[in-house]
Amino acid sequence: MLDSKVPVGPLAEKWSKHKFNLKLVNPANKRKYTIIVVGTGLAGSSAAASLAELGYNVKAFCYQDSPRRAHSIAAQGGINAAKNYQNDGDSVFRLFYDTIKGGDYRSREANVHRLAEVSVNIIDQCVAQGVPFAREYGGLLDNRSFGGAQVSRTFYARGQTGQQLLLGAYSALNRQINKGTVKMYNRHEMLDLVTIDGHARGIITRNMVTGAIESHEGHAVLLCTGGYGNVFFLSTNAMGCNVTASWRAHKRGALFANPCYTQIHPTCIPVTGDHQSKLTLMSESLRNDGRVWVPKTVELAQRLRKGELKIADIKEEDRDYYLERKYPSFGNLVPRDVASRNAKEVVDEGRGVGASGVAVFLDFEDAIKRLGEDAVRAKYGNLFDMYYQITDENPYKQPMRIYPAVHYTMGGVWVDYNLMTSVPGLYALGECNFSDHGANRLGASALMQGLADGYFVIPYTVGDYLAGLGFAPVDKNHPNFESTRKAVEERVHKLLSLKGNKTVDDIHKKLGHIMWEYCGMARNEAGLTKAKGLIQELRKEFWNDVTVLGENEEMNQSLEKAGRVADFLELGELMVDDALNRRESCGGHFREESQTDEGEAKRDDENFSYVSAWEYKGDNQPEVLHKEVLEFENVKLTQRSYK
Amino acid sequence: MSGNMNLTLKVWRQKNDNTRGKFVTYQANGISPDMSFLEMLDVVNEDLVRKGEDPIHFDHDCREGICGMCSLHINGRPHGPKQGTTTCQLHMRSFHDGQTVVIEPWRAAAFPVIKDLAVDRSAFDRIQQAGGYVNVNTGGVPDANVIPIPKIIADEAFESATCIGCGACVAACKNASAMLFVSAKISQYALLPQGQTERYSRAQAMVAQMDAEGFGSCTNTGACEAECPVGIKLTNIARMNREYLNAKIFKEIEVH
Numbered sequence: 027m028l029d030s031k032v033p034v035g036p037l038a039e040k041w042s043k044h045k046f047n048l049k050l051v052n053p054a055n056k057r058k059y060t061i062i063v064v065g066t067g068l069a070g071s072s073a074a075a076s077l078a079e080l081g082y083n084v085k086a087f088c089y090q091d092s093p094r095r096a097h098s099i100a101a102q103g104g105i106n107a108a109k110n111y112q113n114d115g116d117s118v119f120r121l122f123y124d125t126i127k128g129g130d131y132r133s134r135e136a137n138v139h140r141l142a143e144v145s146v147n148i149i150d151q152c153v154a155q156g157v158p159f160a161r162e163y164g165g166l167l168d169n170r171s172f173g174g175a176q177v178s179r180t181f182y183a184r185g186q187t188g189q190q191l192l193l194g195a196y197s198a199l200n201r202q203i204n205k206g207t208v209k210m211y212n213r214h215e216m217l218d219l220v221t222i223d224g225h226a227r228g229i230i231t232r233n234m235v236t237g238a239i240e241s242h243e244g245h246a247v248l249l250c251t252g253g254y255g256n257v258f259f260l261s262t263n264a265m266g267c268n269v270t271a272s273w274r275a276h277k278r279g280a281l282f283a284n285p286c287y288t289q290i291h292p293t294c295i296p297v298t299g300d301h302q303s304k305l306t307l308m309s310e311s312l313r314n315d316g317r318v319w320v321p322k323t324v325e326l327a328q329r330l331r332k333g334e335l336k337i338a339d340i341k342e343e344d345r346d347y348y349l350e351r352k353y354p355s356f357g358n359l360v361p362r363d364v365a366s367r368n369a370k371e372v373v374d375e376g377r378g379v380g381a382s383g384v385a386v387f388l389d390f391e392d393a394i395k396r397l398g399e400d401a402v403r404a405k406y407g408n409l410f411d412m413y414y415q416i417t418d419e420n421p422y423k424q425p426m427r428i429y430p431a432v433h434y435t436m437g438g439v440w441v442d443y444n445l446m447t448s449v450p451g452l453y454a455l456g457e458c459n460f461s462d463h464g465a466n467r468l469g470a471s472a473l474m475q476g477l478a479d480g481y482f483v484i485p486y487t488v489g490d491y492l493a494g495l496g497f498a499p500v501d502k503n504h505p506n507f508e509s510t511r512k513a514v515e516e517r518v519h520k521l522l523s524l525k526g527n528k529t530v531d532d533i534h535k536k537l538g539h540i541m542w543e544y545c546g547m548a549r550n551e552a553g554l555t556k557a558k559g560l561i562q563e564l565r566k567e568f569w570n571d572v573t574v575l576g577e578n579e580e581m582n583q584s585l586e587k588a589g590r591v592a593d594f595l596e597l598g599e600l601m602v603d604d605a606l607n608r609r610e611s612c613g614g615h616f617r618e619e620s621q622t623d624e625g626e627a628k629r630d631d632e633n634f635s636y637v638s639a640w641e642y643k644g645d646n647q648p649e650v651l652h653k654e655v656l657e658f659e660n661v662k663l664t665q666r667s668y669k
Numbered sequence: 670m671s672g673n674m675n676l677t678l679k680v681w682r683q684k685n686d687n688t689r690g691k692f693v694t695y696q697a698n699g700i701s702p703d704m705s706f707l708e709m710l711d712v713v714n715e716d717l718v719r720k721g722e723d724p725i726h727f728d729h730d731c732r733e734g735i736c737g738m739c740s741l742h743i744n745g746r747p748h749g750p751k752q753g754t755t756t757c758q759l760h761m762r763s764f765h766d767g768q769t770v771v772i773e774p775w776r777a778a779a780f781p782v783i784k785d786l787a788v789d790r791s792a793f794d795r796i797q798q799a800g801g802y803v804n805v806n807t808g809g810v811p812d813a814n815v816i817p818i819p820k821i822i823a824d825e826a827f828e829s830a831t832c833i834g835c836g837a838c839v840a841a842c843k844n845a846s847a848m849l850f851v852s853a854k855i856s857q858y859a860l861l862p863q864g865q866t867e868r869y870s871r872a873q874a875m876v877a878q879m880d881a882e883g884f885g886s887c888t889n890t891g892a893c894e895a896e897c898p899v900g901i902k903l904t905n906i907a908r909m910n911r912e913y914l915n916a917k918i919f920k921e922i923e924v925h
Contacts, residue, residue, distance in 0.1 A: 072807070075807070076806075076807040079806045079807060090730060090736075090738060091728060091738060091787075091789070091790055091791070092737075092738075092790065092791070092793065092794050092834065093794075094736075094737070094794075094797075094834055095730055095731075095736040095737060095738045096736075097730070097731060097736070099731065099735055099736050100731045100733050100735050100736065109813070111814060147808070149813045150810045150811065150812055150813045151805075151807060151808075151810055152813075153810075153813040153816075153863070154803065154805045154810035154811070154863060155802070155803050155805060155863070156803050156826075156857060156858055156861050156863040156864050157830075158823050158824075158826040158827040158830050158857065158861065159813075159823070160823070160827075161817075161818055161819075161820045161823040161824075162820065163820050164817060165817025165818050165819050165820065165823075166814050166817055167813055167814055183827060183830075184827065186735065186831060188735075189735055189831070189833075190827070190830060193830065196797070197797070197801055197802035197803070198802060198805075198807070200794070200797045200798040200801055200802055201798075201802040201804065203794075203798045204798040204799065204800075210794075212791060212794070235783055235789075264730040264731040264732070264736065265729060265730055265731075265732060266730050298701075298703045299701055299703060299704075301701060301703075301704050301708050301711070301712060302708065303705070303707065303708050303711055303732065304732045306732075306733055307733075412733070412734065412758070415734075415754065415758050415760070416705075416758070416760070418760070418762060481807045481808075482807070482808075485807065527719075529715055529718045529719060531711075531715060573718060573719075573721070575718060575721065575722075575723055575724070576723055580684070580685065580784065581685075581726055581783055581784040581787060583724065583726055584718065584723075584724060
């Protein structure tokens with residue numbers, strides 16, 4: 027039975043009471059504990075810095091050449107906080123409510139409320155670090171509104187909010203590295219988890235420069251390794267983003283929750299050809315001023331695609347601003363899943379634009395008329411430049427073409443209220459866990475969650491576990507270190523022995539096609555069943571026919587890629603299993619069999635108001651489903667409506 | 670938009686820091702102008718792997734121009750021919766059919782080659798560790814709106830803070846100086862009220878680490894500014910020099 031360890035009592039008091047009830051580690055004893063932090067994005071950097079400040083020994087790991095490169099850096103739009111600086115009716119409860127509703131009632135009330143509570147501290151912390159948020163002329167912080175909300179609670183730093191927040195956390199991390207309280211390991215990739223008597227006690231890493239396979243021991247291990255969107259090959263994730271750390275932990279006993287909940291972000295630059303290596307997102311803040319439309323008829327769309335018509339030739343009355351038409355109260359600011367599905371719908375109808383027809387317009391003509399080009403440039407300049415750079419089309423002169431792309435994964439490693447996984451001593455923070463966004467994440471909430479977990483949750487909860495351990499150092503001579511290290515070495519050598527005819531990317535691209543086609547924006551029983559078989563075959567093809575070059579004892583990007591794709595090939599099947607099991611639609615998971623008369627996602631609260639947490643049972647064995655029933659005491663479950 | 674192109678690449682290949690490197694010539698055929706430069710290298714690498722040859726190693730990650738991990742000296746210019754652009758955001762439409770493209774790693778003593786085009790930029794991290802922060806712990810900080818910051822100051826601090834730490838400034842400089850990189854961080858904090866209490870010790874610590882890493886001196890040529898993909902201004906260096914000079918004079922009165 028899964029115990030979420032949510033404290034009893036009124037919602038708004040849970041976290042305060044819980045903090046009081048958590049055991050503390052005496053300041054003089056903290057240095058006797060070592061905490062391993064894997065990943066240095068917002069969650070990892072903030073956790074490593076905050077824990078080191080408290081006095082713990084921290085070892086931090088990242089696969090990039092510097093902790094500052096983690097993909098949190100690419101978040102553009104902003105970070106939510108219930109500051110109510112705008113006097114527009116925001117509150118902790120409203121942020122909580124919006125997040126629960128936005129997640130289509132598939133997240134834990136207590137976690138989400140805590141997130142909303144600490145959101146206000148995050149902004150204070152970042153400002154104190156010298157993060158240059160956007161400001162008003164009076165010198166106070168500026169806010170903007172974001173999808174899924176009717177208040178302005180999003181703090182931002184032009185279109186580079188993630189960069190500025192990450193550099194803030196990186197600076198806090200650097201301060202601790204300088205003090206010697208954090209030992210930083212760049213270009214190290216975690217390849218396995220070491221458990222002793224069922225507790226997490228260390229990790230095995232590969233030094234990506236020398237190939238050395240190393241053991242690292244610690245009293246607790248924090249996975250802050252991000253999401254698994256790259257299972258789709260094309261996504262807005264960085265090239266190196268992978269599931270390996272979480273997946274290896276999963277195979278060592280950590281349950282994996284809601285893997286089918288993936289977010290397809292509505293405002294990305296459309297695919298241009300087979301050569302494409304990744305997709306580029308443009309902040310959805312663009313939807314504040316941009317209007318989404320396609321031609322009203324298929325015939326007009328066809329003529330536009332063929333170049334018989336220019337965009338300007340399409341009269342105002344022949345343009346279908348379908349989001350404004352269908353959702354008058356939220357308009358272009360409907361949540362991401364709704365915006366994405368509607369784009370797919372109009373494209374499927376044959377009304378898509380651009381040469382491929384797989385895109386819709388995001389038009390700034392009205393905004394430029396209303397505000398002037400300079401004002402639009404001040405707000406979105408870097409996004410417009412990026413679009414221009416990639417597409418060679420000037421968005422000040424003609425509408426952008428956008429299409430949804432895989433962006434974020436709400437699912438992840440299962441954690442309880444303390445962010446501990448089902449393996450004692452192993453924690454998961456940020457996108458890596460499943461906890462706060464339910465079936466769909468609202469814009470500007472990922473940064474909030476990463477920093478909430480790292481700065482304000484884990485420093486309290488990890489102490490409760492450590493306080494019960496005693497001070498004995500972890501036995502690094504325990505045979506499990508050696509046996510796990512050996513298993514990693516064997517796997518590396520097995521990968522290096524593969525000398526087939528396919529490249530790793532060949533297989534990865536195939537996997538991506540399967541996932542996008544059958545486990546993407548819309549899913550159905552037949553498609554998912556087919557996908558399961560296809561993935562199993564593809565996995566065989568990988569182990570029989572892929573080629574991995576070079577040797578271990580060097581920088582070897584073929585080997586790195588191969589290990590990650592091997593894990594994606596296993597995760598992909600679990601995502602499909604999870605999507606098959608969840609015979610309801612909710613948030614980013616749209617089962618075609620379950621929709622309202624208007625074509626909106628239809629939940630089945632009676633049968634599916636639970637978290638699916640999957641237990642690994644061995645290679646090629648079906649995973650076992652555990653259910654954590656979601657209880658809602660403070661919000662009433664309704665069919666989401668953004669009309 | 671023109672058709673596909675064929676290019677000749679001269680790529681620096683080097684097994685590791687202890688071996689001598691050399692240029693190797695490759696053909697990149699059927700390259701679409703819509704590809705990014707790194708996607709073009711992906712295509713070349715896929716071919717190499719199919720032939721059983723070790724692919725060209727280069728650093729890259731976000732491919733959105735923000736993480737700072739990609740580098741590459743392309744035809745003698747850091748991040749290639751287009752101004753204000755990282756290599757990952759450089760598209761092949763900036764090249765023409767039949768062109769020869771020379772691709773080298775960053776060349777600087779403080780950035781040793783790891784393999785092929787990937788270099789070790791950990792010197793940058795160590796400079797940041799020496800003082801690139803405000804000494805505040807998590808928690809116990811005042812409300813974010815307690816200290817108003819004039820918009821013009823906040824915006825200027827942002828312009829400095831936008832540095833992506835790629836190292837193009839060092840690669841562009843004939844002396845391999847890191848002054849633009851270091852000054853951007855020192856400027857950010859020198860401008861903001863949060864950075865005031867430690868502005869002098871910070872300037873001294875970061876400059877000392879920069880020197881210890883073996884970066885060269887600044888001769889105000891401005892190549893760094895010209896090649897910076899995110900437009901970090903030379904005025905940051907002027908501000909850093911002022912901070913450093915003031916630090917020498919006022920260090921004593923700073924309270925620790």
